[in-house]
Amino acid sequence: xxxxxxxxxxxxxxxxxxxxxxxxxxxxxVSGTLGAFAVLRKQSLLGDAISHAAxxxxxxxxxxxxxxxxxxxxxxAAIAGWIGTLMVMWIVRQSRLPEDSxxxxxxxxxxxxxxxxxxxxxxxxxxxxxGLNTFLFGQAATLVVEDVLVIAGLGSIALAxxxxxxxxxxxxxxxxxxxxxxxxxMRRVDVLLTSILVVAIVIGLQTVxxxxxxxxxxxxxxxxxxWTDSLGVMxxxxxxxxALSGVTGAVASSTTTGIPTGPTIVLAVTLxxxxxxxxxxxxxxxxxxxxxxxxxxxxxTGAILTDLYALASQHADRAHGHPVAVLEAMGAKRGGVRxxxxxxxxxxLAKQEADDSWSLTVEGARxxxxxxxxxxxGDE
Amino acid sequence: xxxxSGIVPAIxxxxxxxxxxxxxxxxxxxxxxxSGILMAVVGPNGAGKTTLIxxxxxxxxxxxxxxxxxxKPYRRQRHLLAYVPQRGSVDWDFPxxxxxxxxxxxxxxxxxxxxxxxxxxxxxxxxxxxxxxTDLARRQISQLSGxxxxxxxxxxxxxQDARIYLMDEPFQGVDAxxxxxxxxxxxxxxxxxxxxxxxxxxxxxxPEYFDWVTLLNVRLIATGPVKEAFTESNIxxxxxxxxxxxxxxxDGDDAAADAPWLAALR
Numbered sequence: 001x002x003x004x005x006x007x008x009x010x011x012x013x014x015x016x017x018x019x020x021x022x023x024x025x026x027x028x029x030v031s032g033t034l035g036a037f038a039v040l041r042k043q044s045l046l047g048d049a050i051s052h053a054a055x056x057x058x059x060x061x062x063x064x065x066x067x068x069x070x071x072x073x074x075x076x077a078a079i080a081g082w083i084g085t086l087m088v089m090w091i092v093r094q095s096r097l098p099e100d101s102x103x104x105x106x107x108x109x110x111x112x113x114x115x116x117x118x119x120x121x122x123x124x125x126x127x128x129x130x131g132l133n134t135f136l137f138g139q140a141a142t143l144v145v146e147d148v149l150v151i152a153g154l155g156s157i158a159l160a161x162x163x164x165x166x167x168x169x170x171x172x173x174x175x176x177x178x179x180x181x182x183x184x185x186m187r188r189v190d191v192l193l194t195s196i197l198v199v200a201i202v203i204g205l206q207t208v209x210x211x212x213x214x215x216x217x218x219x220x221x222x223x224x225x226x227w228t229d230s231l232g233v234m235x236x237x238x239x240x241x242x243a244l245s246g247v248t249g250a251v252a253s254s255t256t257t258g259i260p261t262g263p264t265i266v267l268a269v270t271l272x273x274x275x276x277x278x279x280x281x282x283x284x285x286x287x288x289x290x291x292x293x294x295x296x297x298x299x300x301t302g303a304i305l306t307d308l309y310a311l312a313s314q315h316a317d318r319a320h321g322h323p324v325a326v327l328e329a330m331g332a333k334r335g336g337v338r339x340x341x342x343x344x345x346x347x348x349l350a351k352q353e354a355d356d357s358w359s360l361t362v363e364g365a366r367x368x369x370x371x372x373x374x375x376x377x378g379d380e
Numbered sequence: 381x382x383x384x385s386g387i388v389p390a391i392x393x394x395x396x397x398x399x400x401x402x403x404x405x406x407x408x409x410x411x412x413x414x415s416g417i418l419m420a421v422v423g424p425n426g427a428g429k430t431t432l433i434x435x436x437x438x439x440x441x442x443x444x445x446x447x448x449x450x451x452k453p454y455r456r457q458r459h460l461l462a463y464v465p466q467r468g469s470v471d472w473d474f475p476x477x478x479x480x481x482x483x484x485x486x487x488x489x490x491x492x493x494x495x496x497x498x499x500x501x502x503x504x505x506x507x508x509x510x511x512x513x514t515d516l517a518r519r520q521i522s523q524l525s526g527x528x529x530x531x532x533x534x535x536x537x538x539x540q541d542a543r544i545y546l547m548d549e550p551f552q553g554v555d556a557x558x559x560x561x562x563x564x565x566x567x568x569x570x571x572x573x574x575x576x577x578x579x580x581x582x583x584x585x586x587p588e589y590f591d592w593v594t595l596l597n598v599r600l601i602a603t604g605p606v607k608e609a610f611t612e613s614n615i616x617x618x619x620x621x622x623x624x625x626x627x628x629x630x631d632g633d634d635a636a637a638d639a640p641w642l643a644a645l646r
Contacts, residue, residue: 040471040474042471165492167487167494167495168493170476170484173474174476175484177439177463178465178484178536179484179487181438181461181463182487182488182540183458229476229477229520229522230476231475231476
C-alpha cells in the first residue's frame with residue numbers, strides 16, 4: 001500500500017516518471033483513437049506492417065544526420081512507414097496476391113533491412129548510436145521532455161484532424177463506395193486517414209518499440225468495440241484504454257530495471273482486452289454463453305414440440321399418447337426428452353396421457369405451428 | 381404505364397466497355413434511359429448488371445465509352461444521382477445507428493468537414509417514415525433484419541433528394557411484405573417524375589413491378605418498355621437458354637395435414 005502511495009507521489013513529482021507517464025498517455029490516446037478506425041476497416045495488420053517498416057527509416061535518419069533528434073527520427077520513421085504502406089497498396093493492385101500476403105512481405109522485408117542497418121550502425125566505434133536499439137522493444141525510461149513534446153505535438157495534430165474529418169472517416173469506414181457515389185473523393189480520405197495512422201504509430205515507436213506497437217493500435221480498439229455500439233463512444237473508450245495501458249505499462253517498466261516497455265504495455269492492454277472480451281454486456285463471452293444455453297433450451301423444447309406435432313397430425317385423435325421412446329428415436333437418441341416434456345407440461349403445451357406416453361394440448365399445437373412457421377419464414 | 385417524359389434522357393450510355401484485368405464485363409453497351417420510368421436491369425450472374433450501375437455512378441473507370449446524366453458527364457451531375465448499393469457490401473456490425481446511416485445520404489450535399497445537424501436529422505426522419513422505420517431510428521444496425529437493412533439503404537438514398545435512383549438488388553433477402561413496401565416507394569418516386577433503375581433477379585415480377593426493362597449479358601440484349609422488350613426470345617437470349625422461371629403460385633401450406641382437429645386450428 002505504501003508502495004502504491006509512493007508511486008502515485010512519484011508520478012506527479014518525480015521528473016523522470018512524470019515524463020514517462022505523460023509520453024505514454026499521449027501516445028496511447030492517439031494510437032487508441034486511430035486504432036478504432038483501423039480495426040473497423042479490418043486493417044489491423046496494416047499497423048503491424050507500418051511499425052515494422054518504420055525501423056529502416058529510423059536508422060537511416062540517424063545515419064544521415066548523425067544525431068538522435070526525436071523529430072528527425074520520427075520523420076524518418078514516418079517516411080519509411082508510408083513507403084511501406086504504399087508498397088502494400090501497390091502489390092495488391094498490381095499482383096494477384098491477397099492483402100495479407102502483401103502486408104507480410106512488406107513487414108518482413110522492411111524489418112529485415114532495418115535490422116541489418118541497425119547491426120551495421122552499432123559496429124561504429126562512436127557512442128552516438130547508443131540507444132537506437134531501444135526502438136526494437138521500446139524503452140519508456142529513455143523518454144526526455146523533447147520526446148514527449150514531439151509525441152504531444154504530432155499527436156494533437158492527429159487528433160484534431162480526426163475531429164475535423166470525422167464525417168468523412170466514418171463514411172470511409174462504413175461504406176466507401178457509397179461515399180464515392182456522393183462525389184466525396186474517397187481515395188483522398190483514405191490517404192489522409194492512413195497518413196494519420198502512420199503518425200500515430202511512429203510517435204509511439206521509441207516508447208513501445210516497432211515489434212509490439214501494433215498491439216497499441218489493435219488491442220484498445222478491440223476492447224472498446226465490446227462495450228458500445230456508437231462510433232463516437234468507441235473512439236473515446238479506445239483512446240482511454242490506450243492511455244491507461246500505456247501509462248501502466250510504461251511506469252511498470254520504468255520502475256523496474258531492465259524490462260523493455262513494449263512487453264509491459266502489451267501485458268497491460270491484454271488485461272483490458274481479456275476483461276472486455278469476457279464481461280462486456282451483450283458482446284461478452286460470458287453473456288454469449290448464457291444466451292447460448294438459453295437458445296439451446298429453446299431449440300430442444302421446440303424440437304420436441306414439433307416432433308409431437310408431427311406424430312399427432314397422423315392421428316385423428318389429438319389426445320392420443322405417444323411414447324417417450326419414439327420421441328427419443330426421432331431426435332437421433334437425444335437425451336433429456338423427459339425433462340423437456342416436463343418443462344412443456346409446466347407450460348401447458350404437452351400432457352402426460354399414460355405412464356410413458358405424451359400428447360400435445362391445443363395450445364401446444366399452436367405453439368408447434370408457430371415454431372414451424374418461424375423456421376420456414378427465414379429472418380423476418 | 382407512364383409515358384417517358386422530357387426530351388433529354390435521364391441516362392445515356394455510349395459504347396461503354398468495362399473490363400476487369402483482361403475479362404470484359406460490359407461490351408460496347410449503348411443504352412438510353414428515358415426520364416420518369418421504373419426500369420429493371422436483368423440478366424444472369426456475371427452479366428455486368430452491378431458494373432453498369434457502378435459505371436453510371438462513376439465508381440468504375442470504363443475502358444471505353446461515356447455516360448451522360450441528363451445530357452452531361454456524370455462528374456458534374458452527381459447531385460442528380462442516388463445510390464442503393466447491395467446490402468451485403470457493408471459490415472452491418474459497424475457501431476452506428478439507423479438514423480446515422482440514413483443521414484449519410486446528406487454528406488454529399490454537406491460537403492467536406494461540415495457536420496450533419498438538425499436539418500439533416502429531420503430529412504432523415506422523413507425518409508425513414510417513407511419506408512416505415514421511424515420507430516427503429518435509434519436502433520443499432522446489427523440488430524436489423526435483412527428487409528430492414530434494405531429499407532435503411534433505401535431511406536439513405538431518399539434523403540439524397542436526387543432525380544435518378546440507381547439500386548443494386550433492392551429486393552435481395554427481403555420478405556414479401558417488405559418487397560411490396562419497397563415497390564410502392566419506387567413507384568411513388570417514378571410517379572413524381574424521378575427515374576428509377578434497379579437490378580432485379582426475380583423475372584416473374586418484372587412485368588408487375590416495372591414499366592421498362594433492360595436485358596443484359598455482357599452485351600445489351602434488349603431495352604425498352606416491358607411489353608416490347610421482355611419477350612421470351614429476349615429472355616432466352618440473355619440467359620443462354622437456361623431460363624430460371626419459377627411456376628407461379630404453388631406456395632401452399634405444407635403443414636396442412638389430414639387430421640380434422642388440425643383444420644379447426646386455422
